[in-house]
Amino acid sequence: MTGKFSVLTAGLLICLCVQVKAQQKTPNPVFTADSLATGNYKDVLNSFFQFAFERMTSPNKELKFTGTPFAVMAKLDTTLLVDTLYTKYRALRNLNYMVSLRLDTSFRFNGFSSGIKYAIINKRDETVSRVFLNTVRNHARSKQLFALNDLIMAKISTMPNPAGAIMEYTGFRQGITNFNALSQSLQDTILAVAASSDATRGLGEILKRNSDFNLAQTADSIYQDLRSNFNQNLLWTVGVTDTTYKDQLMFSNIVIHTELIKGLNKFSTSKNDLELNIRSQLQLADDTLQLKRDLKRAVFNFEPGINWAIKTRHTRKSYLELKFSGGYFYNFSQLYAGEERNRLFFNGTIRIRVMNDIWVPVEFKYEPKNGNLFGFINVRANFKALAGAARML
Secondary structure, eight states: OOSSSOHHHHHHHHHHTTTSGGGOOOOOOBOOOOTTOOHHHHHHSOSSEEEEEEOTTSSSEEEEEEEOHHHHHHHHOGGGGBHHHHGGGHHHHTEEEEEEEEEOTTSOEEEEEEEEEEEEEEOOOTTSOHHHHHHHHHOHHHHHHHHHHHHHHHHHTTSSSHHHHHHHHHHHHTTSSOGGGSOHHHHHHHHHHHHTOTTTHHHHHHHHHOTTOOHHHHHHHHHHHHHHHHTTSOEEEEEEEEEEETTSOTTSEEEEEEEEEEESSTTOSOSSEEEEEEEEEEEEEOOTTSSSOOOOEEEEEEEEEEEEEEEOTTTOOEEEEEEEEEEEEEEOSOOOTTOOSEEEEEEEEEEEEEETTEEEEEEEEEETTTTEEEEEEOEEEEEOSOSSTTTTO
């Protein structure tokens, strides 16, 4: 949820403006996807569009496009990004579709893939979460701000020139004016009001120590901290993909997959994120030993890992992510000549943000039994739904 102000800031501006002169209504904030999501998270569930060129150094390359039905709708109708409509399409925003072209070493067509993925548990979508809104409202620091505003508005209404005091206080509340820029009489009034209640006394002490106190910046800081923690909640997706190779028909290679991601350092003072990421899939493929087409070859793959996202100090956007995972492979089917029943391997991914929405993940896979080491270079670009309304993605 973004816009000129965060949810809490917007909430403050809406709730605190009730008694302001002329009682002007604040427009609803524009809801958009989370701009602070890690690259690993956006690979699990994309909010709008993603274009990827995967395994660039491999003989089997892939050009992949991922999107959501809601992103297409929002592209055609920008009013869907307004909160009153946005909340109605949660199911469509939790659905990803994927299409891709497979290329051989000479970049010639070698196959086509398509698939869908749905988030059956998505506790990271703060834009429509009542739990998150209640967390913001019930946070101790938020309550202090609301309580202080109520007391100040009640006090101002009894002052000799309430209209002028309200106008001056409104600038402070909106973050246009810092505390030290207020008139001395209003400063004294705010400090006296803050000291008169146990609910606001702590905030009054902060105002005394910090004369540059900015109410809007403080509200936004509270919101960002709460959102950062909320965005580490559980996300669990399930999906299915089908690949048609140039020499094989449709439904000859089906993969049923599921993926889970969960933040591990919630409420930590560290600005970097640790994410638990677990992948599992069952591949059903055509048995080439049989003359007729079937899906009798079943291969199971399990891959648990940890992703470490290193973020900038001020924007809190990750610029480097390191992912380490182990994997287990098991073949339930009749083995071909030289094929193994099961196998252990280790994976590593270095994901670098080269631009705001463009990532370059370099993936490594090591098989300890035979000492094989594989490496792949990918490029992933996460596109905004709209150039203007979704600029804050």
